[in-house]
Amino acid sequence: MTVITTPPSLAHPSHEGGDLLGIRNLNVYYGESHILRNVDLSIAPGQMVCLIGLNGVGKTTLLKSIIGLLQQRSGSIVLAGADISSQPPHQRARGGIGYVPQGREIIAQLSVRENLLLGLEARPGGISRHRHIDPLVFELFPVLEKFLNRRGGDLSGGQQQQLAIARALLGKPRLLLLDEPTEGIQPSVVLDIQRAVARIIRETGISVLLVEHHASFVRQADWYYAMQKGGVVASGPTSELSKEVIQRFLSV
Numbered sequence: 001m002t003v004i005t006t007p008p009s010l011a012h013p014s015h016e017g018g019d020l021l022g023i024r025n026l027n028v029y030y031g032e033s034h035i036l037r038n039v040d041l042s043i044a045p046g047q048m049v050c051l052i053g054l055n056g057v058g059k060t061t062l063l064k065s066i067i068g069l070l071q072q073r074s075g076s077i078v079l080a081g082a083d084i085s086s087q088p089p090h091q092r093a094r095g096g097i098g099y100v101p102q103g104r105e106i107i108a109q110l111s112v113r114e115n116l117l118l119g120l121e122a123r124p125g126g127i128s129r130h131r132h133i134d135p136l137v138f139e140l141f142p143v144l145e146k147f148l149n150r151r152g153g154d155l156s157g158g159q160q161q162q163l164a165i166a167r168a169l170l171g172k173p174r175l176l177l178l179d180e181p182t183e184g185i186q187p188s189v190v191l192d193i194q195r196a197v198a199r200i201i202r203e204t205g206i207s208v209l210l211v212e213h214h215a216s217f218v219r220q221a222d223w224y225y226a227m228q229k230g231g232v233v234a235s236g237p238t239s240e241l242s243k244e245v246i247q248r249f250l251s252v
């Protein structure tokens with residue numbers, strides 16, 4: 001089987017005005033375990049990029065490194081021209097990175113409204129300056145408006161995922177990181193989430209970095225990066241994703 005491996009320097013056509021996110025030669029460890037190996041990745045403004053790879057290759061580790069929950073041992077992460085490599089997570093969030101973690105991490109005891117308000121904490125000035133919930137999130141996910149006073153923990157998995165995306169959006173990110181937003185979710189809600197992500201990009205112009213196993217959602221992205229053993233081993237436009245590559249890097 002042939003997989004086209006693009007050299008990092010050619011991995012992505014740089015945007016005219018510069019990349020929104022640029023990762024260069026990133027190495028991340030858990031203790032002495034070397035997880036991410038010389039990762040290069042770029043995202044242009046308004047672009048949707050998908051990260052694919054089998055279980056345990058380092059996709060979540062990369063997203064956690066971008067938001068700052070993990071610190072790299074070497075390499076750099078640049079957001080809109082500013083090196084954010086040594087910033088703590090809250091500063092990166094206020095700088096424009098929204099993060100929807102794998103497993104959603106909704107606060108079960110808080111209401112849907114309170115979970116949403118937490119998202120405003122990522123805005124400059126935080127929740128003391130911002131109390132307004134942008135109605136776009138209710139247009140995207142009407143169920144959230146219906147269940148505003150319900151406990152987060154009482155929502156279904158699909159509804160919690162919608163809440164996690166809405167919470168991240170309320171921080172008004174320039175870049176949204178989505179870690180397996182359709183994992184363990186029923187097919188009809190998977191489609192709702194796919195459509196919502198397309199609409200978010202269309203209407204807000206933000207960039208998205210998506211980790212995903214559903215081939216149809218992967219193909220919705222403009223560009224893909226495929227990971228193996230902590231490194232990027234292939235990348236290209238998703239229009240060129242062959243069945244072979246999909247089979248090799250998605251557990252389908």
Ligand SMILES: Nc1ncnc2c1ncn2[C@@H]1O[C@H](COP(=O)(O)OP(=O)(O)OP(=O)(O)O)[C@@H](O)[C@H]1O
Binds near residue numbers: 030053054056060
């Ligand atoms: N907290 C941790 N401590 C030590 N090793 C870890 C930790 N979290 C993950 N790892 C290891 O790091 C590697 C990459 O894990 P990661 O969660 O990034 O993979 P992934 O590609 O997101 O997998 P999945 O598709 O299952 O979500 C794996 O070998 C995993 O066992």
Ligand SMILES: [Mg+2]
Binds near residue numbers: 059060061102179
């Ligand atoms: Mg993961």
